[in-house]
Amino acid sequence: MARRPFIAGNWKMNLDHLQAIALVQKLAWTMKDAGYDPKGVEVAVFPPFTDLRSVQTLIAADRFPLALGAQDVSPHEAGAHTGDVSAAMLAKLDARYVIIGHSERRADHREDDALVGAKVHAALQHGLVPVLCVGETAEDLERHGASAVPVGQLKAALEGVSADAELVVAYEPVWAIGSGTPATAETAQEVGAALRRALAETLGEDAAERTRILYGGSVKSGNIAGFLRMPDVDGALVGGASLDPAEFAAIARFEKHVGV
């Protein structure tokens, strides 16, 4: 089964809604000029909550070939959870994806595997596709190697998830995020293969075969092709470089500029 490559831009806590509109317009024009074909690769942006409505309106009005995602979701349905944003609210905004378990949330907000799992369930219940982030710290890497922690995080988050659930897994070594030092493509492949085996054990072979596994951590236009050549890397979750429309569009064009 062919998995459509997926390039996802995580803006983190950057850009107000006016800046977001400007970036998305520039990104869409750059991709159009470069002959972007959505059949070959899916591109999504993940703006902060305050930008979602503006970006969604723009994408819908101008029919930009971009999917929309949020950076987090509440595990709760509704009610007395000040500051939280529910999966139902995101679904109503035509968000298709939601990042869950990003290492910055695991660190800044002490999100553990149980909370990450609850968020995955909340997202799936409302038809959102979780982009489930897993990854090891530098200390984990030294102690346990690259795969053990991400595989453990994945299995924990998938408890009780049904075999037909659609999700995306992002392998993001914590030490590679924002550091300018990405993992090697070989390490991304090794962990990607281990994550796919874990998907087969938990959700079955079909789910393992169809689920896209992304690499994230200091991805740039100059290194994306090496990752996408790997059989168990189906795309990238891009942080810093997604804030530069020309650079992000170049990442999305990985097939053209290097010939995978």
Ligand code: PEP
């Ligand atoms: C991220 O935040 O998910 C990420 C991969 O960041 P960066 O690309 O900046 O390393």
